[in-house]
Amino acid sequence: MAIEPAMPVGAYQTYEVRAPRDVQQKSACEQANCRAWRYGWESVIDESTPLGQQQAAYIRTQSGRTFREQRSDGGLTVFRFESGQRCFAEHGTRPELYLVRDGDRRGNPTGRLRQHTRPADWVEDMAESLDAVRTAQERG
Incomplete structure (x- = not known):
């Protein structure tokens, strides 16, 4: 049973890490944790x-x-x-895609999808978004 969201779909952002199927790329020893x-x-x-x-x-x-x-x-x-x-x-590793899209499981009303090239940028983006949510909650 899914919990129904409290706000409209446009009020949400979804952060996702995805690895494409059957794709492997050459990688350096450090990346492969050699x-x-x-x-x-x-x-x-x-x-x-x-x-x-x-x-x-x-x-x-x-x-x-x-x-x-x-x-x-x-x-x-x-x-x-x-x-x-x-x-x-x-060495070979599977690439990871660091995605941010508007909306939630109900859909993406704007169609906006961003892909970060570095994991650190994706984490920073999500931290800033969560901080904005916390600040809004604290202000009421």
């Missing part, structure tokens, strides 16, 4: 194989990442990467 980015990581490479030689050469000369290199007891090369830099994985 564990390697946050804490750093190790890559253990066996340079006795052609693949290992190629991987080690790429890390040393082309990766552009900061690392320390050591040899393990088993003769493998251990590359220790510092946190805060892009890892070697490709």
Whole structure:
């Protein structure tokens, strides 16, 4: 059972976060909450194989990442990467839409729909709107 609103539909604004279906976009490690980015990581490479030689050469000369290199007891090369830099994985996240529209569940009488590009702007917009409602309630 729905609670009927006390005011006309035009007196309301609706704030919504929506994620489009089946859409994924490439994202940076920080956006994907990547564990390697946050804490750093190790890559253990066996340079006795052609693949290992190629991987080690790429890390040393082309990766552009900061690392320390050591040899393990088993003769493998251990590359220790510092946190805060892009890892070697490709990350994907679902984009989120931060929407504000006039009206409520009954409809949008003006047809106005705004989309914020940053979550912080959406939160600020909603906080300002709620503050205006509180102020109006306090004044009676």
